[in-house]
Amino acid sequence: MNFFKTILPVIFLLILHRASHGQSDTTYFSAYDVKLKKESKEYAAYYELNNGMSREGKVERFYPTHESYGFAFYAENRPEGHTKQLFKNGNLYQEGNYENGSRSGIWTLGFENGQSFASVKYDQEKSLNHAVVINIMDSLGTLLVSNGSGKYSGPNPLNREITIEGEFRSGLKVGEWTSKKEDRTLDIEHYTALGDLISGTSWDKDGKEYHYTVIEEQAKHKGGMEGWIKHLKKTFRYPAKAIRNDIEGDVDVTFIVNKNGDLENIEVLNGIGYGCDEEAIRVVSKSKWNPGKQKGQPVKSRMRFRVAFRLR
Structure with a gap:
């Protein structure tokens, strides 16, 4: 054995919009694609069969009452490629594509009665909140927003649980908007004539007021990149055991940064064994984080963390 190998750990931080972990015959998910424990399955929007940690290719989804929920x-x-979500009656809820784990290109949406609802275009360089609106119709087929413009x-x-009011221009929000x-x-938010956010004020369920100038902020390591490098060293x-067996490779870890910045549900998504999986979890679990924010309010953030084990 060569006792003079140089050990080179490399870490990458990635945002994970949707991921699964663990292994089970039936895996339950919320409407926001968050994996649920079996004791919480009554809150599930859909389930998948026999996937666990092996989600590859086309995956069928089902409502808890067993009607088709669609596929991804x-x-x-x-997520990578085509995805389709259905109402229980089989009509289209939404359909589009993912690229590098994020929504991409044009998505089409429908009403439960089969009528078209909207078409929007996602830009990979911007957040979901900056999707460009193309058309919006009501459930009777009346065109309300045409070619990206209209009140x-x-x-x-x-997010259909929320009602919004304002003006679209060239697919973007302009002026004052209320949700x-x-x-x-x-x-309540204010936008420029070019669709850039000027400022916003939001209120939580208790009436606490928050002010913001960006829609969303991702959770971050407390010391930033420099602090993370120090933590790693x-x-x-x-x-x-991995050194003795010349084991190299990547370990993907998923976890949630909660509203207080604490870490939850730290699990290996793809591992290589020989103690590397446990080490990746240990390194992540000892890190300190600032929570993500949505419209100024702290929110849970789901993250994907890649630890690359390299020997030289």
């Missing part, structure tokens, strides 16, 4: 294509356990009041194409859920105002230990 996966590569390395994250609109109705369900948010990106509500039932009778509660969620936020101090914490990382290449497993002796």
Whole structure:
């Protein structure tokens, strides 16, 4: 054995919009594609059969009452390619493509009665909140927003539980916009004539007020990149068993940064064994994070973390 090998750990931080982990005959998910524990399956929007950690290619989805929920294509356990979601009656809810784990290109949406609802275009360089609106119709087929322009009041194409009111111009929000859920105002935002956010004010369920100038902020390591490198140098230990067996490779870890910045549900998505999986989890679990924010409010963030084990 060569005792003079140089150990080179490499770490990459990636955002994971949707991922699965663990292995089970039936895996339950929320409407936001978050994996649920079996004891929480009554809150599930859909389930998948016999996938667990092996989501590759076309994966069929089902409502808890067993009607088809649609399907999605996966590569390395994250959405890649065509996906389609259905209402229980079989009519289209939404359909589009994923690229590198994120929504991409034109997505079409429908109503439960079979009528077209909207078409939007996602830009990989911008957040989901900046999807460009092409057309929006009501459930009777009346065109409300045409070629990206028009005043609109109705369900948010990106989240139908919320109603929005304002003006679209060239597919983007301009002027003042209000979002509500039932009778509660969620936020009021102001945009430039070019669709850039100027400022926003949001309120949580307790009425606490938040001010923001960006729609979303991803969770970050408390020390930034420099702090993360220091944490790595101090914490990382290449497993002796892996060194003895010349084991190299990548370990993908998924975890949630909760609203307080604490880490939850740290699990290996793709592992290489020989103690490397456990080491990747240990390194992640000892890191400190600032929570992500959505419209100024702390939110849970699902992350994917790649630890590359290299020997030289």
